[in-house]
Amino acid sequence: MKKISSFLSITLLSLLMISCGEDDTKTKQSKTGGAMASNAAERVYVAPGEHDEFYAFISGGYSGNLTVYGLPSGRMLKEIPVFSQFPTSGYGYSEETKPMLNTSFGFVPWGDSHHPDISQTNGETDGRWVFINENNTPRIARISLETFETEEIIEVPHSAGNHSSSFVTENTEYVVAGTRFSVPYPQEDVAIENMKGNFKGPLTFIAVDDEGHMKIDFQLKMPGFNYDLSHPGRGDSHGWFFFTTYNTEEAHTLQEVNASQNDKDFIAAVNWKKIQEYVANGGGEEIDAEYAHNVYDHETHTATSTMMNKVLTVDPRDVEGAVYFMPTPKSPHGCDVDPSGEYIVGNGKLSTDLTVHSFSKMLKAIENKEFDGEAYGIPILNFESTLAGTVKEGGLGPLHTEFDGQGNAYTTFFISSEVVKWKLGTWEVLDRQPSYYSVGHLMIPGGNSRKPEGKYLISMNKITKDRYLPTGPELEHSAQLYDISGDKMELLLDFPTHGEPHYAAGISADKVKANSRKIYRLDENKHEYAALSEDDTKMVRNGNEVHIYMTTVRSHFSPDNLEGIKVGDKVYFHVTNLEQDFDVPHGFAMIGANTSELLIMPGQTKTVTWEPKKEGVWPFYCTDFCSALHQEMQGYVRVSGKNSNVPLKWTLDGE
Amino acid sequence: MKKISSFLSITLLSLLMISCGEDDTKTKQSKTGGAMASNAAERVYVAPGEHDEFYAFISGGYSGNLTVYGLPSGRMLKEIPVFSQFPTSGYGYSEETKPMLNTSFGFVPWGDSHHPDISQTNGETDGRWVFINENNTPRIARISLETFETEEIIEVPHSAGNHSSSFVTENTEYVVAGTRFSVPYPQEDVAIENMKGNFKGPLTFIAVDDEGHMKIDFQLKMPGFNYDLSHPGRGDSHGWFFFTTYNTEEAHTLQEVNASQNDKDFIAAVNWKKIQEYVANGGGEEIDAEYAHNVYDHETHTATSTMMNKVLTVDPRDVEGAVYFMPTPKSPHGCDVDPSGEYIVGNGKLSTDLTVHSFSKMLKAIENKEFDGEAYGIPILNFESTLAGTVKEGGLGPLHTEFDGQGNAYTTFFISSEVVKWKLGTWEVLDRQPSYYSVGHLMIPGGNSRKPEGKYLISMNKITKDRYLPTGPELEHSAQLYDISGDKMELLLDFPTHGEPHYAAGISADKVKANSRKIYRLDENKHEYAALSEDDTKMVRNGNEVHIYMTTVRSHFSPDNLEGIKVGDKVYFHVTNLEQDFDVPHGFAMIGANTSELLIMPGQTKTVTWEPKKEGVWPFYCTDFCSALHQEMQGYVRVSGKNSNVPLKWTLDGE
CATH class of the missing domain: 2.130.10.10 (YVTN repeat-like/Quinoprotein amine dehydrogenase)
Known part of the structure; x- marks a missing residue:
C-alpha cells in the first residue's frame, strides 16, 4: 500500500x-x-439584572x-x-x-x-x-x-x-x-x-x-x-x-x-x-x-x-x-x-x-x-x-x-x-x-x-x-x-x-x-387532544390504545390516579399546561417510558406514549420545579394484567 | 367538582x-x-489562557x-x-x-x-x-x-x-x-x-x-x-x-x-x-x-x-x-x-x-x-x-x-x-x-x-x-x-x-x-471490531450484515469507497480513530442514517449502523473539523438493489 x-x-x-x-x-x-x-473584565461583564447587547x-x-x-x-x-x-x-x-x-x-x-x-x-x-x-x-x-x-x-x-x-x-x-x-x-x-x-x-x-x-x-x-x-x-x-x-x-x-x-x-x-x-x-x-x-x-x-x-x-x-x-x-x-x-x-x-x-x-x-x-x-x-x-x-x-x-x-x-x-x-x-x-x-x-x-x-x-x-x-x-x-x-x-x-x-x-413571546394562549390552543380545563380531562379507550386527556397547573395533574390500564396497552398522555403566566412550564415523566419526558410551556399541549410492561402501581410526576409544592405534583397509574377487567377509572382533585 | x-x-x-x-x-x-x-467584574473574569479555580x-x-x-x-x-x-x-x-x-x-x-x-x-x-x-x-x-x-x-x-x-x-x-x-x-x-x-x-x-x-x-x-x-x-x-x-x-x-x-x-x-x-x-x-x-x-x-x-x-x-x-x-x-x-x-x-x-x-x-x-x-x-x-x-x-x-x-x-x-x-x-x-x-x-x-x-x-x-x-x-x-x-x-x-x-x-486523561491508547484498544492500522481495514459480509472495519486519521477514512452493499443490508461502521494526539477527534456521519453520527476520540472505536433504503451512491464524511483538509475527508458507499451481484469492494488510499 x-x-x-x-x-x-x-x-x-x-x-x-x-x-x-x-x-x-x-x-x-x-x-x-x-x-x-x-x-477586558469590565467590558464583557453584564451585571445581574442587566442584559447583553447582542x-x-x-x-x-x-x-x-x-x-x-x-x-x-x-x-x-x-x-x-x-x-x-x-x-x-x-x-x-x-x-x-x-x-x-x-x-x-x-x-x-x-x-x-x-x-x-x-x-x-x-x-x-x-x-x-x-x-x-x-x-x-x-x-x-x-x-x-x-x-x-x-x-x-x-x-x-x-x-x-x-x-x-x-x-x-x-x-x-x-x-x-x-x-x-x-x-x-x-x-x-x-x-x-x-x-x-x-x-x-x-x-x-x-x-x-x-x-x-x-x-x-x-x-x-x-x-x-x-x-x-x-x-x-x-x-x-x-x-x-x-x-x-x-x-x-x-x-x-x-x-x-x-x-x-x-x-x-x-x-x-x-x-x-x-x-x-x-x-x-x-x-x-x-x-x-x-x-x-x-x-x-x-x-x-x-x-x-x-x-x-x-x-x-x-x-x-x-x-x-x-x-x-x-x-x-x-x-x-x-x-x-x-x-x-x-x-x-x-x-x-x-x-x-x-x-x-x-x-x-x-x-x-x-x-x-x-x-x-x-x-x-x-x-x-x-x-x-x-x-x-x-x-x-x-x-x-x-x-x-x-x-x-x-x-x-x-x-x-x-x-x-x-x-x-x-x-x-x-x-x-x-x-x-x-x-x-x-x-x-x-x-x-x-x-x-x-x-x-x-x-x-x-x-x-x-x-x-x-x-x-x-x-x-x-x-x-x-x-x-x-x-x-x-x-x-x-x-x-x-x-x-x-x-x-x-x-x-x-x-x-x-x-x-420586543417580539419575544412569553406564553401560548390557551384560548388559541387547537390541539386535537387538548383539555382546556380540568372539566375536560378524561380517559378514553380505543382498542388497546388509551388516551389520557390531562392537565397540569400548580401543583397537580388532573387526573392524578388512573386505573384500568393493562399490560400491552399503548397509552397516550396528552398533557395541557393550563398556566397562563410567563416562565411556568410543567414537565411530565412516566417511570419506564421508552421515550422521553415532556416539557410543556404555558398554554401548550404535548403527548408522550407509554407501553406498560409490568403489572403494578407506577408513578408519574412533574419534572420542572414549579412551586413550593412541586414535589407533591405526582400521580399513579395502576397497570393490570392483559386479561384483567379493571374498568377505566380516574381521580380528579382528590375525589 | x-x-x-x-x-x-x-x-x-x-x-x-x-x-x-x-x-x-x-x-x-x-x-x-x-x-x-x-x-465584581474582575473577580469573576478568567482571562484567556487562565483557568477557573473550581x-x-x-x-x-x-x-x-x-x-x-x-x-x-x-x-x-x-x-x-x-x-x-x-x-x-x-x-x-x-x-x-x-x-x-x-x-x-x-x-x-x-x-x-x-x-x-x-x-x-x-x-x-x-x-x-x-x-x-x-x-x-x-x-x-x-x-x-x-x-x-x-x-x-x-x-x-x-x-x-x-x-x-x-x-x-x-x-x-x-x-x-x-x-x-x-x-x-x-x-x-x-x-x-x-x-x-x-x-x-x-x-x-x-x-x-x-x-x-x-x-x-x-x-x-x-x-x-x-x-x-x-x-x-x-x-x-x-x-x-x-x-x-x-x-x-x-x-x-x-x-x-x-x-x-x-x-x-x-x-x-x-x-x-x-x-x-x-x-x-x-x-x-x-x-x-x-x-x-x-x-x-x-x-x-x-x-x-x-x-x-x-x-x-x-x-x-x-x-x-x-x-x-x-x-x-x-x-x-x-x-x-x-x-x-x-x-x-x-x-x-x-x-x-x-x-x-x-x-x-x-x-x-x-x-x-x-x-x-x-x-x-x-x-x-x-x-x-x-x-x-x-x-x-x-x-x-x-x-x-x-x-x-x-x-x-x-x-x-x-x-x-x-x-x-x-x-x-x-x-x-x-x-x-x-x-x-x-x-x-x-x-x-x-x-x-x-x-x-x-x-x-x-x-x-x-x-x-x-x-x-x-x-x-x-x-x-x-x-x-x-x-x-x-x-x-x-x-x-x-x-x-x-x-x-x-x-x-x-x-x-x-x-x-492532573488526572484528566488526554487520549485513549491505541495499543490498549481491545474493541472486538477495532482496526488498529489501515492494514487492518476491510469489509466483511455475514448474511445481510456487512461489517466495515474503518479507520480515521487526518484527513481520510480507510476504506473511503465501498461497493457491494445492497438495499436491505444492515451495515455496521466500526470506526477507529488512529490519532494519538490530544484533542483530535474525528466524526463519522452517513447520509440518511436512522441513528446518530459518531464522535470518536483518539484511540477509540465506535460503531453506528446504517440500513440503506435507496439505490445510489451515498456519501459519508468527518463531522469534526480536524485539519485544513477536513472538507476533503469523505467517502462514498455504492448501494445496489436487493438482488444485485456487485461484489464487496473497497478502496484504500486512493488505490
Whole structure:
C-alpha cells in the first residue's frame, strides 16, 4: 500500500502540522496578557439584572442544534433543538414533534447543523427568523425568533452534504442550499469510479413567503464539483449568488490529495433573477424527487410531515447568461460578499494569500466575453479580468471573511491560527491577532448584510486543548471575543461553545427582544387532544390504545390516579399546561417510558406514549420545579394484567 | 367538582403566590447594583489562557445529563451524557453505548438527573468520581473524573422516583438511593386507594469498591412515606444516614393538599453500620428483583448490560436500634449534615423556620428511650429531645442548606426567594440576599464533606423571567454566584444553567486536573471490531450484515469507497480513530442514517449502523473539523438493489 505522505508535498505537510500542536509561545503570550485589552473584565461583564447587547446564534454542528449566546458576556442563553432529538424538552420524542425529523429516508434522529443566517429586509437583518442547514441528510430549517422554536424543516432532494447553505437574499426572497458532495442526479446504482463527468452538484433555491414558509422554486443542475460555501450578492449585485467550489478535479477517493491538485478551483456566479424569470415563464423540467416538508403549527402545537414528489430542475446551459465560473486559488472555502456587494472574497484554504473578485469587473468581463474556456458548457471568466485584488501576507489557510461596515474585512486563517484585519480596496493588512487554536469561522453581527453592526467579532476555534480546565479527551470548542470598534482588534474573552460551531449570525438585541413571546394562549390552543380545563380531562379507550386527556397547573395533574390500564396497552398522555403566566412550564415523566419526558410551556399541549410492561402501581410526576409544592405534583397509574377487567377509572382533585 | 382553592388555607395560598410574580423592587435593587459586590467584574473574569479555580458539577435535571462549569467564571466547560441519548457524541445511539441506557423496562432514552455527589476519602472530596441519580426510572450512575465519561449505571429495583439519592458516605463505602414515591413492594396490581399501610419506601445501600464498581448491598423496606433527600453522617455520626420524609399522611391523590396536612413529618435516622453487620451475618431476605447493571469498559470501549434478578431486603424492625424517626416540621425537603456531623438540618419547605437536630442529643434520646410512639414499628423520638435549635426569621419555604466550614450555614428559601446565612450553634441570622427568582438549591464546593472549600456559593434558581435576553416561552434556568469569604455574601454574577439543576457538587480544580486523561491508547484498544492500522481495514459480509472495519486519521477514512452493499443490508461502521494526539477527534456521519453520527476520540472505536433504503451512491464524511483538509475527508458507499451481484469492494488510499 502506498503511504499517504508520499502524495503530499513537503509544503502542504508542513502547513498541516502547524495546526496540530500547542504553541508554547502563543500560550505564554496570552497568559501574560500580551495581546489583552485593558479593562477586558469590565467590558464583557453584564451585571445581574442587566442584559447583553447582542444575540449570537451559533450553530451546534454535530449537536444538530442552534445555540443562542449573549454578547459580550459569552453566556449561552438557550439551546434550540433543530435537527436532533433533544431529551431535555422531548423534541423528536413527543408525538407532536416527531414529524419534524421525518425525511425521505425515514425518521432521522440526528443532524449536523452548519450555517445560521438571519432573515433580511432591504439587506438588513430583521429579527424574524433564523435559517440553518443540515449537512448530512440535506435539510433547511427555519426557527422563529418570536418563539425561539423550530417551525419548519424542508429536505433538499438530490443533494448530498448540504454545506453551501443556508444563506438568504436581501429580502429573504430565497434561502439557498448547495450540495457539497456530488452524486448521481437523480440517484442511481453506478460504480463510484464513474463519478467524473457523471455526478452532479445541484444548487437549490428555496422561496420564502411572508409567513416564512419554504417551497423549492428550482434546482440548478451544476457540474459534479464540491460546492463548499456561498453568499448572496447585495446592492448592485443583488440578484446574483456566489458559490465556492473545490474538487473541480472530480476525484472520488483520497480527496485530501486528489482534490487538491488544481491550482485554481472556481467561484460559481449565479444570476438567480434570470433563472427565476426563466422558470416563471415555464422553463425547466419537473422531475421525480422524494423529500419531506415538515411544518410545526403553533395553534395545534403539532407538526405535520408531507412527502413531496417533484422538483423543477434547470440545466444552467439552457439559461443564457445565468452562470459563470471565476477561477479562484485554491480549494476556496468561505465565499464572502462585502456590504456594498462589490467584492466577492474567495478564501482559498490551501492558498497563502486571499483572492478578491470585483462584481463590476465581472459584469464587464461577461460583457466583453473575457473567457478562458468553459467547464461542462459553463463559461470560465479570465482570472485577471475579475480580480479586484489580493491580500498578501494575510496568513496561511484562509477560511472565512466578515466585514465591519467601516471598509474593513476580517479573515480567519486556520493554519497560521490567526484573525487578520485588512482594508477593502487597498488590500493592506491592518492588524492580526493569534487564535487559540486553529480558528475556523468568525462572526460580526450583521456580517452577511448591508449593515454590519461592527462592534464585536467572535472567532470560533477548532482546537481547544489547554484553554479551560481539562475535561478528559473530549473538550468543548472555544470562541474568542474581540472588540473591533477601534483601529486594532482587542481580545476580551475566551468562552466555550456547545457542539461544534460552524458559523454564527448575530443581531442587536433590540431587533428581537420586543417580539419575544412569553406564553401560548390557551384560548388559541387547537390541539386535537387538548383539555382546556380540568372539566375536560378524561380517559378514553380505543382498542388497546388509551388516551389520557390531562392537565397540569400548580401543583397537580388532573387526573392524578388512573386505573384500568393493562399490560400491552399503548397509552397516550396528552398533557395541557393550563398556566397562563410567563416562565411556568410543567414537565411530565412516566417511570419506564421508552421515550422521553415532556416539557410543556404555558398554554401548550404535548403527548408522550407509554407501553406498560409490568403489572403494578407506577408513578408519574412533574419534572420542572414549579412551586413550593412541586414535589407533591405526582400521580399513579395502576397497570393490570392483559386479561384483567379493571374498568377505566380516574381521580380528579382528590375525589 | 370541588375547586382546589377550597382545600388550601389562605396562608398556604399566599405563600405560593409570592414565588409566582416578578418583583419590581427586587429587580430594581439588582439593576442599580444595590446588593452588588465591588469589582465584581474582575473577580469573576478568567482571562484567556487562565483557568477557573473550581469545577462545579451541576445536574442537568430533565436533560438527564451532568454539566461541568468553571467557577468563578460561570462558563459551561462540558455536558456529560448520563441518562439520556446525546446526539452530539452518539451516546445512546452507538452500538457501544446503547447498553448504558438499558433497564428492566427495556431501552429508556431519557432520564431525570438530580443530585451529583463527588467520591470521598476520609470525609474529603477526592476527585475520582461523580455519582448522580436518575429520578424517573430509578438508577444511579458513576462518572469518571479521569475521562469525564459515564462508566457505570445501576438500576434501583422496587424504587419509584429515586430522589433521596445519590449521596456517598465518607469513604465512599456506599452510595445511597432512596425512593420518593412509595409503591407496592414488590410491585403488584392493587387498587391505588389501598396505598396507606401497604405501599413501601425502600432505601437502597449500594456498595462501591476500589475501582468504583457498584453492587446493591441491601435494601431497607421502610414505611410507605415519600423519602425526599438525604445526607450521610460524618465524624462521630459516620455510620448513620439521614433521610427527610414527606407525605407521612400516605395520601395517594391531590398530594399538594393531602400530603400537607401533618404538622410534622420525619427525618429517618438509619444506622447503616448496624445493618451492614446484620447482613454480613446472614440477616435479611433475598427476594426477586429485576434490574439492569450497565458497565462501560475503557479497553473494549464497549458497554455491557447485565440483568440482575435478586436483591437482599431488610425489614428495619428486624434490626434492633437501626432506624429511628425524628419529627421535623413541615414536609422537609433538604436533609443536610454539617461538616462536624453533629447537626442535621431539616429544611421544612412549608415551614417558616428551620429545624436543626443534634446527633449527640439523638444518641442520648435513644439511650433514654425518649420516644413519642412509633410508626409501623419504628420508634419516633421526642421532638424536643433531638432538637438542637431553630433558625427563626430565616425566611419562607426553606429547601436546602450548605456549610462553609467556618461554622456558618446557608439556606435557600424558595418562597421568600432568598439565601440566608446563619450561625451553627447560636442559630442567629447573619446575612440575607434576595434571589432572582425562587431559589431551589445551592452549592458550596465540598459542601457535603468534612472540609467545605467555602469561598464561593452558587444558588440555582427555579424562575428566570427577565434575567437574560428573552428567548421565547422556554428559558434556561439561572444561577447566581456569591463570594462568601467575608462576613457578608457578595453577589458577583448571574449565569444561565443548562437543563434544570437540582443540585451541584464542587471541588477545587487542583484535585482533578492532573488526572484528566488526554487520549485513549491505541495499543490498549481491545474493541472486538477495532482496526488498529489501515492494514487492518476491510469489509466483511455475514448474511445481510456487512461489517466495515474503518479507520480515521487526518484527513481520510480507510476504506473511503465501498461497493457491494445492497438495499436491505444492515451495515455496521466500526470506526477507529488512529490519532494519538490530544484533542483530535474525528466524526463519522452517513447520509440518511436512522441513528446518530459518531464522535470518536483518539484511540477509540465506535460503531453506528446504517440500513440503506435507496439505490445510489451515498456519501459519508468527518463531522469534526480536524485539519485544513477536513472538507476533503469523505467517502462514498455504492448501494445496489436487493438482488444485485456487485461484489464487496473497497478502496484504500486512493488505490
